[in-house]
Amino acid sequence: xxxxxxxxxxxxxxxxxxxxxxxxxxxxxxxxxxxxxxxxxxxxxxxxxxxxxxxxxxxxxxxxxxxxxxxxxxxxxxxxxxxxxxxxxxxxxxxxxxxxxxxxxxxxxxxxxxxxxxxxxxxxxxxxxxxxxxxxxxxxx
Amino acid sequence: xxxxxxxxxxxxxxxxxxxxxxxxxxxxxxxxxxxxxxxxxxxxxxxxxxxxxxxxxxxxxxxxxxxxxxxxxxxxxxxxxxxxxxxxxxxxxxxxxxxxxxxxxxxxxxxxxxxxxxxxxxxxxxxxxxxxxxxxxxxxx
Numbered sequence: 001x002x003x004x005x006x007x008x009x010x011x012x013x014x015x016x017x018x019x020x021x022x023x024x025x026x027x028x029x030x031x032x033x034x035x036x037x038x039x040x041x042x043x044x045x046x047x048x049x050x051x052x053x054x055x056x057x058x059x060x061x062x063x064x065x066x067x068x069x070x071x072x073x074x075x076x077x078x079x080x081x082x083x084x085x086x087x088x089x090x091x092x093x094x095x096x097x098x099x100x101x102x103x104x105x106x107x108x109x110x111x112x113x114x115x116x117x118x119x120x121x122x123x124x125x126x127x128x129x130x131x132x133x134x135x136x137x138x139x140x141x
Numbered sequence: 142x143x144x145x146x147x148x149x150x151x152x153x154x155x156x157x158x159x160x161x162x163x164x165x166x167x168x169x170x171x172x173x174x175x176x177x178x179x180x181x182x183x184x185x186x187x188x189x190x191x192x193x194x195x196x197x198x199x200x201x202x203x204x205x206x207x208x209x210x211x212x213x214x215x216x217x218x219x220x221x222x223x224x225x226x227x228x229x230x231x232x233x234x235x236x237x238x239x240x241x242x243x244x245x246x247x248x249x250x251x252x253x254x255x256x257x258x259x260x261x262x263x264x265x266x267x268x269x270x271x272x273x274x275x276x277x278x279x280x281x282x
Contacts, residue, residue: 001166001167001168001216001227001230001231002167002184002216002218002276003167003168003169003181003182003183003184003188003276004183004184004185004186004216004217004275004276004277005146005149005183005186005188005214005215005216006215006216006217006265006270006277006278007214007215007217007278008146008149008212008213008214008215009212009213009214009215009263010211010212011211011212011213012211025142026142026143026144027142027144028144030280030281030282031281031282032269032270032280032281039280040144041144041280041282042144042145042146043143043144043145043185044145044184044185044186044275044277045145045146045185045186045277046278046280047144047146048215052211055211055213056209056211058213058253058263059209059213059239059253059261059263060239060240060253060255060261061208061209061261063208064208064209064211065206065207065208066206067202067204067205067206067210068197068200068202068205068210069208069209069210069211069212070151070152070153070193070196070197070205070210070258070259070260071149071150071151071152071210071212071214071260072149072150072152072196072199072200073146073148073149073150073212074146074147074148074149074150074189075142075143075145075146075147076145076147076148077143086142089142090142098200098201099201112199112200112201114201117211118211119211119212120200120201120202122150122199122200124147128173129147129173134145134185135143135144135145136145136147136185136186137147137148137187139171139173139180139182139187140171140172140173141171141172141182
């Protein structure tokens with residue numbers, strides 16, 4: 001296995017609402033999108049939005065209790081001000097602010113929002129992980 | 142917001158077991174790793190392994206019912222045979238095979254495993270999404 005996350009599929013109960021939310025945040029749909037599934041172009045790793053019920057079945061989940069499932073997505077930006085800006089943008093698009101931007105014990109700055117389906121995004125500035133031009137972060141080896 | 146997933150944090154109950162599993166699959170740890178959290182180098186998007194309880198608190202999750210939470214991770218490879226090879230590798234490393242590799246209605250080939258913590262990985266070959274040299278997939282615009 002190569003260390004590559006190709007796609008992250010977010011299960012949703014209201015696909016038009018999820019589509020509108022991610023579009024407002026600047027995620028662009030691929031022509032691969034269909035009425036029942038949206039494919040959003042990412043840098044390297046893409047997002048899909050699909051019925052949570054169908055995703056559960058496709059993922060061989062026998063019982064979906066709803067709610068969070070132990071995965072949080074992080075998006076790093078270049079400064080604390082940019083963290084605040086993305087959180088503001090997410091709220092304006094219909095997300096829920098769960099934690100305002102604040103300094104972290106590890107020397108960074110972050111905040112958390114939930115998308116309209118409750119999926120958690122940590123928006124972070126980590127001064128020890130420089131951003132490449134394409135927005136990805138380089139981890140020290 | 143730029144369309145970038147910087148990091149995917151997988152909540153775990155047994156960190157040494159999760160570390161060993163992803164190491165066996167070829168994910169390499171960054172020097173950023175600490176005893177309580179592992180950072181695994183990805184191409185563009187990285188993985189973190191962290192206490193599910195701490196991740197829940199950090200993500201402002203008030204009640205974690207356990208189980209799956211509506212997110213499935215996909216890893217694309219270059220051929221059906223490579224899908225089968227990764228599934229075999231995952232099982233050998235301590236993962237659980239949930240669906241054997243098989244042709245899909247959309248013209249690809251995929252199978253599903255769960256990591257030792259139950260996080261779902263779809264291993265897929267999608268002939269319509271060519272792989273770049275670094276293993277990422279290009280979506281048509």
